[in-house]
Amino acid sequence: METIQIAATERTPRVLLDFDNHNYSLSGESYPEDVSDFYSSMLNQLENHLGQLRDVALRFDFSFVYFNSSSTKVIMRLFEMLEETAQSGNQVVVNWYYKEGDEIMQEMGEEFALDLQRAEFHLLPMPEILDG
Amino acid sequence: MNVNELLPFRKSLTDQGILLCYNGYITEEVLMGIGATIKHKMAAAQADQNVTRGLFSLFVEQMQNVIRYSAEKEGSTRDGTGLVLHYGLLVVGMEASHYFVACGNMIDNQDVDTLRNNLTHIKSLDHEELKALFRKTLKGETPPGSLGAGVGFIDIARRATHGFEFDFANMDESHSYFSIKAYV
Numbered sequence: 001m002e003t004i005q006i007a008a009t010e011r012t013p014r015v016l017l018d019f020d021n022h023n024y025s026l027s028g029e030s031y032p033e034d035v036s037d038f039y040s041s042m043l044n045q046l047e048n049h050l051g052q053l054r055d056v057a058l059r060f061d062f063s064f065v066y067f068n069s070s071s072t073k074v075i076m077r078l079f080e081m082l083e084e085t086a087q088s089g090n091q092v093v094v095n096w097y098y099k100e101g102d103e104i105m106q107e108m109g110e111e112f113a114l115d116l117q118r119a120e121f122h123l124l125p126m127p128e129i130l131d132g
Numbered sequence: 133m134n135v136n137e138l139l140p141f142r143k144s145l146t147d148q149g150i151l152l153c154y155n156g157y158i159t160e161e162v163l164m165g166i167g168a169t170i171k172h173k174m175a176a177a178q179a180d181q182n183v184t185r186g187l188f189s190l191f192v193e194q195m196q197n198v199i200r201y202s203a204e205k206e207g208s209t210r211d212g213t214g215l216v217l218h219y220g221l222l223v224v225g226m227e228a229s230h231y232f233v234a235c236g237n238m239i240d241n242q243d244v245d246t247l248r249n250n251l252t253h254i255k256s257l258d259h260e261e262l263k264a265l266f267r268k269t270l271k272g273e274t275p276p277g278s279l280g281a282g283v284g285f286i287d288i289a290r291r292a293t294h295g296f297e298f299d300f301a302n303m304d305e306s307h308s309y310f311s312i313k314a315y316v
Binding site: 033 | 160164168181182185186188189192193196263266267270271274283284286287291
């Protein structure tokens with residue numbers, strides 16, 4: 001499946017969905033004018049793809065600086081999808097990067113992780129290079 | 133307005149600690165422009181990053197509320213232009229060394245009770261209870277009439293580390309004015 005790669009804007013994150021290499025990431029800010037406009041199609045593609053995978057190791061990196069309340073529903077749905085594919089026997093690693101000292105993003109990562117049982121979760125300070 | 137009117141107006145704003153005040157059409161462009169200005173101001177003031185992020189969150193949530201729900205609007209998605217301008221009032225300032233964001237907009241009288249009950253409940257919750265309600269609301273069906281995830285006010289309550297207040301004033305038989313002010 002063709003990789004989805006979208007550059008970041010002031011209000012939307014950089015998106016990488018590398019289906020073939022099982023490598024996914026969202027980074028930056030997320031407060032689009034219309035959340036479904038921005039996320040719906042990629043979420044559906046990802047969901048279909050994850051549903052077909054068997055015995056695969058995949059990784060999803062989240063490196064958010066800020067997201068609005070409308071975006072939280074999307075992120076929660078992503079976590080649910082990742083847990084589901086882990087339950088189906090895939091090896092899933094979720095990395096949640098937050099800017100050191102950013103209590104809001106750290107706490108949000110902990111909250112989303114409540115949905116993960118089989119998927120492996122890491123809460124990590126953001127490497128300097130991503131520090132925006 | 134001439135200078136004799138503007139100067140006292142300006143003095144009244146500054147005396148109240150108001151850093152920024154906007155009354156008029158609140159659009160996505162206004163949100164982005166003022167949002168960037170707030171970030172610059174907080175960087176220049178060397179504010180704590182959690183205060184900056186909290187203030188920015190309060191700003192985005194309140195502005196998006198006005199853009200989505202203000203009952204005072206012009207244009208319609210049905211007239212072909214797809215452009216609706218929503219009217220509202222934004223104030224950003226500082227009171228007793230805490231930054232605040234306040235917004236005001238018209239709402240339909242029929243929505244007053246629901247909004248008041250919802251906000252009264254949210255205001256009564258502590259940090260852990262807010263987290264639980266946030267999660268429960270996200271997991272459930274999006275509330276009827278919501279254009280987002282339905283957690284905007286809970287998010288405001290969570291980010292308002294020094295509390296928030298809200299009020300309603302009846303304007304006429306069909307509309308009320310709604311205000312919310314949140315401190316970080």
